[in-house]
Amino acid sequence: xxxxxxxxxxxxxxxxxxxxxxxxxxxxxxxxxxxxxxxxxxxxxxxxxxxxxxxxxxxxxxxxxxxxxxx
Numbered sequence: 001x002x003x004x005x006x007x008x009x010x011x012x013x014x015x016x017x018x019x020x021x022x023x024x025x026x027x028x029x030x031x032x033x034x035x036x037x038x039x040x041x042x043x044x045x046x047x048x049x050x051x052x053x054x055x056x057x058x059x060x061x062x063x064x065x066x067x068x069x070x071x
Contacts (some may be wrong), residue, residue, distance in 0.1 A: 021027055034052030
């Protein structure tokens with residue numbers, strides 16, 4: 001590996017883009033997918049974002065696979 005600089009810059013750009021998308025409301029659907037469990041009572045709130053976290057896991061796995069394949 002010659003330098004980690006370009007990788008860090010790319011990761012920063014991706015984080016900024018995701019942050020802007022979340023801030024603008026573009027990710028309003030995330031966390032409300034079918035399969036995410038939400039129980040709300042008067043005194044208790046339970047939230048289990050199962051499908052949302054499966055999506056995040058699949059995306060991170062794909063990115064890491066492509067990164068390893070690229071190197």
